[in-house]
Amino acid sequence: MRNNFKGMIQMNHHPIYEKLIGITSKQNVMVDEMLSNHTYTRLGGKADILVTPETYEEVQAIVKLANSERVAFTLLGNGSNLIVKDGGIRGIVMNLKKLSTIQTNSNTIVAGSGARIIDVSREALERRLGGLEFACGIPGSVGGALFMNAGAYGGEIKDVLVSTKVVDPEGNLLTLSVEELDMDYRTSNIPEKRYIVLEATFALQPAEYEKIKEVMDDLTFKRESKQPLEYPSCGSVFKRPPGYFAGKLIQDSELQGKQIGGAQVSLKHAGFIVNKDGATASEYIALIHHVQETVDEKFGVKLEREVKIIGEDV
Numbered sequence: 121m122r123n124n125f126k127g128m129i130q131m132n133h134h135p136i137y138e139k140l141i142g143i144t145s146k147q148n149v150m151v152d153e154m155l156s157n158h159t160y161t162r163l164g165g166k167a168d169i170l171v172t173p174e175t176y177e178e179v180q181a182i183v184k185l186a187n188s189e190r191v192a193f194t195l196l197g198n199g200s201n202l203i204v205k206d207g208g209i210r211g212i213v214m215n216l217k218k219l220s221t222i223q224t225n226s227n228t229i230v231a232g233s234g235a236r237i238i239d240v241s242r243e244a245l246e247r248r249l250g251g252l253e254f255a256c257g258i259p260g261s262v263g264g265a266l267f268m269n270a271g272a273y274g275g276e277i278k279d280v281l282v283s284t285k286v287v288d289p290e291g292n293l294l295t296l297s298v299e300e301l302d303m304d305y306r307t308s309n310i311p312e313k314r315y316i317v318l319e320a321t322f323a324l325q326p327a328e329y330e331k332i333k334e335v336m337d338d339l340t341f342k343r344e345s346k347q348p349l350e351y352p353s354c355g356s357v358f359k360r361p362p363g364y365f366a367g368k369l370i371q372d373s374e375l376q377g378k379q380i381g382g383a384q385v386s387l388k389h390a391g392f393i394v395n396k397d398g399a400t401a402s403e404y405i406a407l408i409h410h411v412q413e414t415v416d417e418k419f420g421v422k423l424e425r426e427v428k429i430i431g432e433d434v
């Protein structure tokens with residue numbers, strides 16, 4: 121059983137805080153930080169501590185500290201595939217956005233886990249390397265994209281990933297091949313093994329700039345015309361059920377426009393739930409449940425969430 125800090129005040133005098141600022145610089149350790157500032161849905165209460173390490177060694181040391189002090193530990197990427205509940209997250213939340221270098225060598229790109237996968241696909245374009253066009257509109261980090269084998273328009277991370285450097289739950293640094301991650305449709309073994317992705321190596325193919333750009337422009341147009349990008353959301357809320365499309369089932373259940381508080385089933389794309397008007401996480405989650413129940417009643421299909429829900433109720 122891990123400790124949490126619930127009920128503790130003055131976190132910046134807490135021994136864990138003192139130890140963290142001994143590992144990384146003080147400016148990388150935030151106390152009582154609102155996670156709504158760090159999620160795409162703009163939902164989520166406070167993290168007791170949000171730490172943004174700058175080196176692999178700092179990540180390893182933080183994992184070892186959380187283990188030795190038995191403190192709850194949560195990893196946050198770009199916050200584009202999760203909903204943090206209104207009560208926030210106890211213990212240490214780690215975000216790797218400062219590990220964001222992108223380096224190209226011949227046909228290979230090595231990207232830090234905190235780099236945005238959109239920026240990696242742009243780098244590939246600039247270097248005239250094809251293969252990552254599908255990722256040009258996925259707003260996650262490299263780490264988050266590996267975690268769930270992100271994909272779009274027929275492409276997915278496992279098609280281009282060669283290997284990754286991770287930290288295991290004991291704080292050891294490992295290099296793994298793509299095969300060792302057991303990637304499949306929107307899954308990998310990263311959650312089960314509790315790996316922390318530090319960097320990823322992608323193998324791409326030389327291609328003409330104009331051809332890559334044409335594909336990226338086409339996919340961007342498709343996204344902008346079909347997705348409600350004008351509102352905060354977590355993208356497609358549900359996985360594609362075998363033999364169906366989640367969006368179509370929701371549309372045919374006449375749920376488009378259904379609103380609970382400030383959360384609404386998008387009028388533009390039924391597979392999205394948008395934070396239209398200052399929703400709380402509990403409103404957003406209630407709407408997810410309502411959609412699941414209604415689709416099950418009408419069509420007997422159980423929609424499985426793609427998006428993760430983490431944290432505590434108020």
Ligand SMILES: Cc1cc2nc3c(=O)[nH]c(=O)nc-3n(C[C@H](O)[C@H](O)[C@H](O)COP(=O)(O)OP(=O)(O)OC[C@H]3O[C@@H](n4cnc5c(N)ncnc54)[C@H](O)[C@@H]3O)c2cc1C
Binds near residue numbers: 200261263265
């Ligand atoms: C408008 C919109 C469009 C989207 N379109 C697509 C799409 O076309 N295809 C698609 O696949 N997804 C899509 N998504 C969902 C999302 O962008 C992807 O799932 C993305 O891979 C999530 O990455 P993230 O960094 O935001 O992860 P987060 O949401 O922050 O975290 C998701 C999970 O990944 C884990 N994680 C994060 N970083 C690491 C790491 N370094 N190591 C280990 N685990 C980590 C977290 O602990 C968490 O469990 C979309 C989202 C939005 C908002």
